[in-house]
Amino acid sequence: MFSNNSQDESYQFISKLPKITIDKSSINFLGDPKRYKEFLLNEIQNAKVRIAIVALYFENDEAGNEIFTALYSAKQKNPALDIVICVDWHRAQRGRIGINNLNKTNADWYLELTEKHTPNEIPVYGIPINTRETLGVLHFKGAIIDDTTLFTGASINNVYLHQEEKYRLDRYHAIYNKPLANSFYQFIFEKMINSKAAQRLDSAQRPKTSSIKKYIKQLRRDLSQSHLTVIEDHSHHVKLDFPVEATPIVGVGAKNTFNQLIESLVAISKKKIIICTPYFNLPPALLKKMRKKLKEGIEIEIIVGDKTANDFYIPVTEPFKAIGSLPYFYELNLKKFMKKYQKFCDKGLLHIHLWKDNDHTFHLKGLWIDDNWMLLTGNNLNPRAWSLDLENGILLHDENQYLAVSKAAELEYIHQHTNRLEHFSHLDEIDDYPYKVKKFIRRLKRVKMDKLINRLL
Incomplete structure (x- = not known):
């Protein structure tokens, strides 16, 4: 996207992006999934004007039911409260991968809830980012509750909200700022819900995907050309004591603005880059930028989940399924x-940290650039995110390091269950894998299907 001598171009690109000035006191680092869930429930209970929740999926389990119960309670208490939920169209109409699909889908559950709570229904929209799930999903994340933006890469179910014993670690932030909330809220309605491709999932007359194919293609074209609109609120403009700049960002398709931003952030780094991803499969364009930085002597730290902390991991004691080969x-x-x-690991420039906490899982994403840039996102930093899925995020520019203490605490919390890999030989070989996994991977490698899989992961 940029020339090799791209640092100046990258600075110019970032400087032209819209920015919202926020006081550090309005940015809340929530830390862990239980605290995030408590905060979400409290915000729902106290909502006065609007609630919009967007996630890859909203699961029919204990946590999902608890959140829906809170939403209906808020709606009953305040019928004028506008509530809307958006989830991925395809994901909502199938069961979980690797799970017996004889039970009802999430979409069936949404219909039951609407029929039960009419007239105080809460619309659930399915947003199809492409005609097939394998070609792109709704990976746009977050919740807007009045003027608060809750941002996390987590969806809504038991493990993401630590409802029971197991948890899936993500990042969780709440930012109180009207222009920021408005920018996401406006995008959700104008660019997604108002599209002819968006369909009510809580309806008995859900159309077949094939019947709305042309609308889906149009939606994808529109989204690929869309940007988040920022309208500053000057009615309550005051000078902030501890200003931090926030840039909301969105992108889908190759060479989108979000991809350019991530590459630009890496390009401008002068000291250290920290990257978190649960699925190690970095796009070639990002790898190229990172290689250049390592040669310049810039330190890079990568935090990734151990294969057993991957949400697709299947213990060897359970029957083998093809999807269980992904962590390997x-x-x-x-x-x-x-x-x-x-050689860069040996020089102390490249640090690889593996996250593992018993049988919990790792779903954490994001970037920290030097001491003053931080990207909140659900973007997995992989080929899927780079070209197929609809992604969003919030870039925080903390030039005066007002968030330094909170940032350090968040990283310390993430690091507590990591171990640094000193050498590549400490990772398993194919021969070390369970027999059926080893056999499956070798078969794919023989027909070169592994390369195709990496492009879709």
């Missing part, structure tokens, strides 16, 4: 990467 593919990618750049 990610580990092979990581091993290949480390082997190629081992």
Whole structure:
């Protein structure tokens, strides 16, 4: 996207993006999934004007039911309260991968809830980002409750909200700022819900995907050309004591603005880059930028989940399913990467940290650039995010490091269950994998299907 000598271009690109000035006191680092859930429920209970929740999926389980119960309670208390939910169209109409799909889908559950709570219904829209789930999903995340933006890469179910024993670690932030909330809220309605491709999932007359194919293609074209509109609120403009700049960002398709932003952030780094991703499969364009930075002597730290902390991991005690091979593919990618750049590990420039906490899982994403840039996002930093899925995020520019204490606390919380890999040989080989996993991966490699899989992961 940029020339090799791109640092100046990158600064110019970032400087032209819209920015919202927010006081540091309005940015809340929530830390862990239980605290995030409590905060979400409290915000729902106290909502006065609007609630919009967007997630990949909203699961029919204990946590999902608790959130829906809170939403209906808020609606009953305040019938004028506008509430809307958006989830991925395809994901809502199938069962979980690898799980017996004889039970009702999430879409069936939404219909039951609407029929039960009429007339105080809460519309649930399915947003199809492409005609097939494998070609793109709604990976736009967050909740707008009045003037608060709750941002996390987590969806809504038991493990994401730590409802029971297991949790899936993500990042969780709440930002109180009207222009920021408005920018996301406006995008949700104008660019997604108002599209002819958006369909009510809580309806008995859900159309077949094939019947709305042309609308889906149009939606994808529109989204690929869309940007978040920022309208500053000057009615209550006051000078802030601890200003932090926030840039809301969105992108879908190759060469989108969000991809350019991520590449630009890496390009402008002068000291250190920290990257978190649960699925190690970095896009070539990002790898190229990182390689250049390592050669310049810039320190890079990558935090990634251990293969057993991957949400697709299947214990060897359970029956093998093809989807369970994915964590091993990610580990092979990581091993290949480390082997190629081992000399930078030896020099203390490249640090690879594996996250593992018993049988909990890791779903955490984001970037920290030097001491003053931080990207909140659900973007997995992989080929899917780069070209297929609809992604969003919030870039925080903390030039005076007002958020330094909160940032350090968040990273310390993430690091507490990580171990640094000193050498690529510490990662398993294919021969070390369970027999059925090893057999499956080798079969795919023989017909070169592993390369195709990496492009879709």
